[in-house]
Amino acid sequence: MRNEPRIGLRSPWLAGLLAVLLVFLGMMLYYMRLYPLMLLPFLLVGAFFVIYYPKPLLIFLVFATPLSFSFENLGGFGGIGFYFPTEPLLFGIMLLYIIKLISGMRESKKFLRHPLTIAILINVSWIALTAAASTMPVVSFKFLLSRMWFILVIYFMINHFFKDEKFIYKFIKAYIIGLTVAIIYTLFAHARNGFSETAAHWVMWPFFKDHTSYGAIIALIYPLVIYALYRSKKMSFERFLSFGIFVIFTIGLILSYTRAAWVSLVGAMVVWALIKLRIDFKVVLLGGLMITGFYFGFEEQILHKLESNRQDSSGNIGEHVQSITNISSDASNLERLNRWNSAIKMFQEKPILGFGPGTYMFTYGRYQKSSDKTIISTNYGDGGNAHSEYLGPLSEQGLPGALSILAVFIISLVTGIRLYYQLDHNPYLKGVVLCMVLGLVTYYLHGILNNYLDTDKASVPIWGMLSMIVAIQIYHLKDTDYLNRQQSNAVSSK
Numbered sequence: 438m439r440n441e442p443r444i445g446l447r448s449p450w451l452a453g454l455l456a457v458l459l460v461f462l463g464m465m466l467y468y469m470r471l472y473p474l475m476l477l478p479f480l481l482v483g484a485f486f487v488i489y490y491p492k493p494l495l496i497f498l499v500f501a502t503p504l505s506f507s508f509e510n511l512g513g514f515g516g517i518g519f520y521f522p523t524e525p526l527l528f529g530i531m532l533l534y535i536i537k538l539i540s541g542m543r544e545s546k547k548f549l550r551h552p553l554t555i556a557i558l559i560n561v562s563w564i565a566l567t568a569a570a571s572t573m574p575v576v577s578f579k580f581l582l583s584r585m586w587f588i589l590v591i592y593f594m595i596n597h598f599f600k601d602e603k604f605i606y607k608f609i610k611a612y613i614i615g616l617t618v619a620i621i622y623t624l625f626a627h628a629r630n631g632f633s634e635t636a637a638h639w640v641m642w643p644f645f646k647d648h649t650s651y652g653a654i655i656a657l658i659y660p661l662v663i664y665a666l667y668r669s670k671k672m673s674f675e676r677f678l679s680f681g682i683f684v685i686f687t688i689g690l691i692l693s694y695t696r697a698a699w700v701s702l703v704g705a706m707v708v709w710a711l712i713k714l715r716i717d718f719k720v721v722l723l724g725g726l727m728i729t730g731f732y733f734g735f736e737e738q739i740l741h742k743l744e745s746n747r748q749d750s751s752g753n754i755g756e757h758v759q760s761i762t763n764i765s766s767d768a769s770n771l772e773r774l775n776r777w778n779s780a781i782k783m784f785q786e787k788p789i790l791g792f793g794p795g796t797y798m799f800t801y802g803r804y805q806k807s808s809d810k811t812i813i814s815t816n817y818g819d820g821g822n823a824h825s826e827y828l829g830p831l832s833e834q835g836l837p838g839a840l841s842i843l844a845v846f847i848i849s850l851v852t853g854i855r856l857y858y859q860l861d862h863n864p865y866l867k868g869v870v871l872c873m874v875l876g877l878v879t880y881y882l883h884g885i886l887n888n889y890l891d892t893d894k895a896s897v898p899i900w901g902m903l904s905m906i907v908a909i910q911i912y913h914l915k916d917t918d919y920l921n922r923q924q925s926n927a928v929s930s931k
Contacts, residue, residue, distance in 0.1 A: 571793020
């Protein structure tokens, strides 16, 4: 008797049927204007796939991140905004991950005891503590929830799959492909507006809020794109495709008119040179102290020079670069100084616990000095945040909050650089680690001037990179130990 094909839970037919039904359900809820309930189909899809097809779901999530859009303007989701379809999926996956942990699933002890994991747990714990003491508890709880679903899914849960080296490459490729689509869309929109500098501020909508976040994410991924081109085989389709993506990223980066992104890539090049030359960390630290001492020794002259720069932002690339140091008339630079001064005043008022995670944008208005205000200043919560990954936490979570996120950044770089030197047995993975470190450097430098870690665009690749670095150190250095033992045995047998 011939066996009839069975339709089980893993059947693609059932998966397709469920997908069609859930799409119709979503359309019906949209037609009825029940926007919050539109999350239900995605939560159900997420639940099905996270149980039976977790890897494809996570890869889709990574691919969709650069193409997600915010629900913030629909109302009812205030504070942190809402990114679709990534955050509904992240929320559903997070709940199922928590259920698995409660039901007995255990994390690797090496992973939990890793210095980077400990630093992240301390940071999240402090965010939770300051959220409980927040001046705006609802806003802070939303911020905490958002940070939790990024870290639990993209750092903790996904670490299990990074045991497979191929999954590391799939993660990176998925994000690059998704971001490439977003850049192509932006370039077409920009072309329709004559590639003007003014249009560059908004043509990436709805995928990115503004050109600064767009440029920052391109810079974050740019080293990996260069490495993909470098490692591709000559005269192959892979080389042709890699070159095409490299050109798209380069044009997108230039036409983003994001000065901080350009500067961050220069900083990454300096770090690359230091790593390649194996410059001792003590020498780097000494150099940093000397530069700091030079600044304070000639502070008055330096500030006078900066204030004499009257070059505003411009469509001319050269003039746009020159405007980076204009703190006398460039509205963008002056507004950034205004936000920083407000953040410092908030910190001085609440130095330990801060005002609460996510509260800066609703609170800073009354801390602005009239002399600091610019033509783009606002007293309301619709004008952005502290423009700094360091001063933002300082004002919202106090000094411990700022130090804890700084510790995460420093430990990730130290771990990544040490790992790079230990991966001689796997040149390809070694190059990937180096490029992730350089990408993180671009963001950490960019973080002095802007902050996007509350968005999925930055959180998914950054927490993913941190998880990959830890996974490679825990799971993929065993090969090195094995090779060392093999070499020792070969030498001793001679």
